[in-house]
Amino acid sequence: MSQGEPSIFSLIIDGQLPCHKVYEDDSVFAFLDINPCSTGHTLVVPKEQATTLDQLSDESAAAIGTVLPRISRAILEVTGATDFNVLQNNGEAAFQSVFHVHFHIIPKHEDGSGLAWPFITTQLDPEEGKTLAESIRKLLG
Numbered sequence: 001m002s003q004g005e006p007s008i009f010s011l012i013i014d015g016q017l018p019c020h021k022v023y024e025d026d027s028v029f030a031f032l033d034i035n036p037c038s039t040g041h042t043l044v045v046p047k048e049q050a051t052t053l054d055q056l057s058d059e060s061a062a063a064i065g066t067v068l069p070r071i072s073r074a075i076l077e078v079t080g081a082t083d084f085n086v087l088q089n090n091g092e093a094a095f096q097s098v099f100h101v102h103f104h105i106i107p108k109h110e111d112g113s114g115l116a117w118p119f120i121t122t123q124l125d126p127e128e129g130k131t132l133a134e135s136i137r138k139l140l141g
Contacts, residue, residue, distance in 0.1 A: 007100035009045045023071055027063035030071055037106045038113035040079035044071060044103040051099045052090040064103065072105050081107035085115045 011017045013029045022042055023030035033041040044067065046060040053061070072084060087104040089096040108114035 007049055008098055009043075009100040009102060010049050013045065013047055022074070023067065025063070025067070027060055028067050030067070033104065037115050038081075038109050040075045040081065040105075040107040042071065042075055042105045044068060044105060046101055050101050052096070053088060053101055054090070056101050068103060068105070075105055075107055079107045079109070081109050081114075083108040083114075087115065
């Protein structure tokens with residue numbers, strides 16, 4: 001997607017491509033993922049076309065934050081799942097494949113379907129953590 005070109009999600013939001021819509025308001029659109037990790041896997045997308053979360057306006061971010069819990073509750077009730085992941089990727093190296101901000105709500109079912117989580121962690125060095133947290137706080141004011 002080049003600058004100014006509509007993303008595939010913008011085309012879905014505008015009704016130019018089909019989807020299984022589950023929610024819409026003035027700022028947010030949600031629909032079932034066509035390549036689901038599990039039954040009920042839903043994408044929650046701002047209508048504002050921003051590539052990554054850090055580029056999204058505060059207003060669109062707030063709108064998504066308001067509806068994510070409500071949509072999650074509905075998905076859990078309908079699917080019978082009790083556990084779920086909310087996933088949001090930013091950039092190609094972070095496995096983002098559609099360059100329009102979106103959140104995945106992925107129910108975890110008893111049959112094992114859902115998100116598998118093979119990640120590697122390290123121990124945070126206390127001094128490095130202190131310096132890093134201080135630097136972030138300074139930027140946040």
